[in-house]
């Protein structure tokens with residue numbers, strides 16, 4: 001469990017992280033999203049004790065990082081895949097980490113196998129590693145102490161499609177083992193496939209902390225409702241209109257509703273005894289939800305080109 005309480009970081013005039021209060025729980029993959037400069041890396045650095053909060057707390061398993069007796073056994077992190085020693089081999093890098101944390105050497109070979117780095121790749125000096133190999137090495141380092149809490153900053157950066165799929169499966173299996181998995185990414189589609197829950201920030205402030213489906217549903221412009229009973233559908237349309245929603249016929253057995261959530265429409269249909277054969281947010285995607293949520297917190301908004309504006 002990661003606990004943030006009023007977590008704040010200021011760099012001079014810039015408030016990078018602004019009173020962030022959130023719990024990142026075990027047994028699931030929590031995605032960490034925000035536009036460039038939103039404060040994601042600073043938050044992760046504070047959790048790892050690399051930046052000192054201006055105010056508030058960042059706790060891992062109820063303790064500040066500095067109070068953890070055996071940090072590598074409590075939290076593992078991949079923050080920057082390029083942060084490997086240029087001359088040292090991947091294996092030597094992991095061995096050094098292991099030995100300074102009383103972790104047996106054989107664990108190094110275990111984690112190298114887990115991340116798919118063979119003996120030849122693990123023997124290469126850090127400066128010759130591709131970004132993808134660096135990511136795998138960084139993930140191996142995070143897993144070394146077999147910690148219950150794992151944090152990954154942009155872990156699929158530089159990976160090929162096989163690598164991306166592998167990271168996705170790894171996150172899932174780590175969460176299924178009951179671990180806390182906190183992962184940042186710019187890639188919405190990747191988050192949509194990987195995360196169970198999302199924490200979204202903009203200009204350091206919390207914008208959303210909810211299951212991914214809820215974040216997406218919250219932005220749905222319209223909901224499609226299909227029923228084999230035209231009379232029931234008309235009654236449902238009437239009730240929805242009375243509650244302020246906008247209803248349009250989308251076909252003989254289908255309505256398009258705006259201004260009401262999927263849950264609200266489902267509940268009303270149930271109340272009225274109208275059988276539904278379809279109830280789906282239409283056109284909603286995480287990308288769209290993200291754009292709506294963060295519209296006011298983008299630091300450097302570009303001017304949309306004509307094709308983007310459509």
Ligand SMILES: Nc1ncnc2c1ncn2[C@@H]1O[C@H](COP(=O)(O)OP(=O)(O)OP(=O)(O)O)[C@@H](O)[C@H]1O
Nearest residue numbers: 011014015016034035036037038039040041042043
């Ligand atoms: N050491 C520092 N000194 C001054 N300002 C900093 C420092 N580190 C971060 N910032 C500022 O704090 C804000 C948050 O930066 P941070 O890197 O945490 O954002 P991010 O969400 O990780 O962004 P990105 O997605 O671009 O990596 C930015 O405005 C950044 O310029």
